[in-house]
Amino acid sequence: MTLLAIEQMVAGYGEIDIVTGIDIAVHEKEIVTVAGTNGAGKSTLAKAIMGLVPRCRGVLRFCGEDLLAMRPEDRIKVGVAYVPQVENVFPSLTIVENLQVVVGVQNHAARIAEMLDLFPALAARRRVRAEALSGGERQQLAFARALMTQPKMMLLDEPTAALSPNLVAQVFDTIRKLPAIGVAALVIEQRARQSLEISDRGYVLDSGKAVMSGAARDLLADARMADLYLGGA
Template structure:
């Protein structure tokens, strides 16, 4: 089976300083894959490189066997990649409904928005509310809905549970689990590595800009080295 998404030998960073030092990873169709590691290891930088947001990149990024290494962000979105950044992931001054309708390149946007309300009932109750007035969990749901408006075949998630309460963390992971059945593979960076790996098929542990460990998600959860050095036992 060919990967739906692949990063090959990716190195780079900011101001000519390499944060990533030759990262290789891939995501197969229907997979959820977690990127875990310590703070500052380069996890979110991988997502930025994948999305075309890293200023200096060497190596290759491929989506559905097509080289997108030098494609602009909008071209990646148009190709079928969804992206939920850790911060600034909604337009705070717009209503929930306008946040959905403002997405470019969505066919039959109003019908698609209604399908998002079915998936995220809390948003349906607050469709006229300004996004900046939503709770943290509701804003994250809106960020997911915005990305899903374009029916992406690949989703890149950067710390989707950051700053959320434990109850809301479980809620967000429950949404992530549903994505592959809807035809969307997932590459996710998460600090809550144990919970994230528990819903993933495979994982990559990053240390100092390189892949230190990789493999079956359950095997990583059971590996003492991963638990002690990168994931944490609790």
């Protein structure tokens, strides 16, 4: 089943188009990586999907519904969860309080208990303010917040940015487990090789266009992909 369908998306700010005609699909319980160099349009793509870019046109559907006609909060209601690169938790609130303030959750207590079971490191520090967490713990909390609403797909914008190598591995391991709990993932990621290694399919953006796409294993084996976007073979 196709969850997210993007066709000929154009998006940007003012009179400048950053995304210039992209076709992307994400299927149920699938991990898809969007890679590319800095300035390729990756984060603009993520913001356009969530309705956070002033101009966006083309086809943007989720489970057959037109996202372009929806406000950002309504896109969350239909099953899209978004973890932005920065400011994805409330620093002054504890772990539990960060989960309690998520709207649109029917039984907060039960869902919080599920999230703490899913992320044991958070359970051990549930009364600690987010500002005192490590970078890896903060990212786990951001994931838990996004999962509170029981989404069908998580949109992750540079989830490993500014993390140490050990924490990067932990984040990718968490993403790898999402399909097992019924959640697809669209991962916007600078670390293309590591992200593709846990993905089913991938897209490579350059100057706002998808210049390469295919099965993740095929992209990893492509010599041109390795030279231009993976730092060599």
